[in-house]
Amino acid sequence: MHRRTLLHCLLLLCLLVPIAACSREPGDESTLDRVLARGILRVGTEPEFKPFESKNEHGEFVGFDIDLVRELAGDLEVELEIVEMAFPALIPSIRQARIDLAVSGMTATAERAKSVSFTDSYFETGLCLLVGADAGIESADGFGDRQLAVKQGTTGQINARRLFPNARITVMRTEGACVNEVVTGRADAFLYDQLSVLGASRAHPKTTRAILTPLTKEPYAMATPHGDAKFVTRLNEFLTAIRKDGRYQTMRDKYLKDLPDGSR
Numbered sequence: 084m085h086r087r088t089l090l091h092c093l094l095l096l097c098l099l100v101p102i103a104a105c106s107r108e109p110g111d112e113s114t115l116d117r118v119l120a121r122g123i124l125r126v127g128t129e130p131e132f133k134p135f136e137s138k139n140e141h142g143e144f145v146g147f148d149i150d151l152v153r154e155l156a157g158d159l160e161v162e163l164e165i166v167e168m169a170f171p172a173l174i175p176s177i178r179q180a181r182i183d184l185a186v187s188g189m190t191a192t193a194e195r196a197k198s199v200s201f202t203d204s205y206f207e208t209g210l211c212l213l214v215g216a217d218a219g220i221e222s223a224d225g226f227g228d229r230q231l232a233v234k235q236g237t238t239g240q241i242n243a244r245r246l247f248p249n250a251r252i253t254v255m256r257t258e259g260a261c262v263n264e265v266v267t268g269r270a271d272a273f274l275y276d277q278l279s280v281l282g283a284s285r286a287h288p289k290t291t292r293a294i295l296t297p298l299t300k301e302p303y304a305m306a307t308p309h310g311d312a313k314f315v316t317r318l319n320e321f322l323t324a325i326r327k328d329g330r331y332q333t334m335r336d337k338y339l340k341d342l343p344d345g346s347r
């Protein structure tokens with residue numbers, strides 16, 4: 084064989100082997116079976132997203148999503164192990180089977196659904212703007228080439244260019260850093276999920292304002308290994324069950340009272 088061709092074959096192999104290793108075969112064991120056998124459900128989250136996940140003053144995980152997976156682990160009769168990580172690490176960690184699922188206010192998008200499978204959605208909201216109090220911005224229109232902060236790896240970053248074609252975009256790693264850009268006036272606005280925008284505007288009433296008209300649709304769902312129908316079916320049964328028996332409503336009352344228009 085020609086050396087070039089051999090090299091090409093080798094290259095192709097290097098590309099194909101990892102793909103094959105990640106995609107599921109019909110006979111593969113479901114993550115559900117592994118979780119039940121292990122007796123532990125490993126859930127990944129980035130706890131910087133109130134009221135869905137954060138850490139309280141004792142360092143404990145709290146929030147709607149945390150209660151959700153606590154109930155889930157209870158129903159599966161397994162222990163819950165929460166694995167904290169940066170938001171952009173969640174999907175790769177599912178693919179590497181470091182976690183069984185991610186619950187992180189994650190929007191189910193078609194692009195992400197190419198690498199993970201989503202459950203039914205358990206909450207719907209939209210992206211909104213946190214603007215500087217003196218930025219003179221009343222709506223998303225006419226943003227022009229102003230400075231927009233977005234958080235890395237989130238739908239805010241993914242949609243920024245399409246929604247604000249001429250904006251100058253600053254990508255920051257944490258929600259706190261994005262909010263701070265607006266508070267200090269380095270950015271005119273921060274594009275993020277509605278309840279985070281609302282929370283930030285309440286925490287910084289002098290320097291920021293929330294424009295709560297949703298600019299996108301963000302259905303939150305749990306993310307699981309790609310193509311594991313058995314696991315997703317079991318998780319959807321759980322979501323249906325808690326809507327029926329009132330546990331879902333209890334969690335809504337606890338964390339999601341008085342939603343602005345556009346979240347439900």
Ligand code: ARG
Nearest residue numbers: 129132187188189190237238
């Ligand atoms: N819904 C947005 C997304 O899916 C932001 C989620 C951020 N969640 C978090 N726990 N930090 O990209």
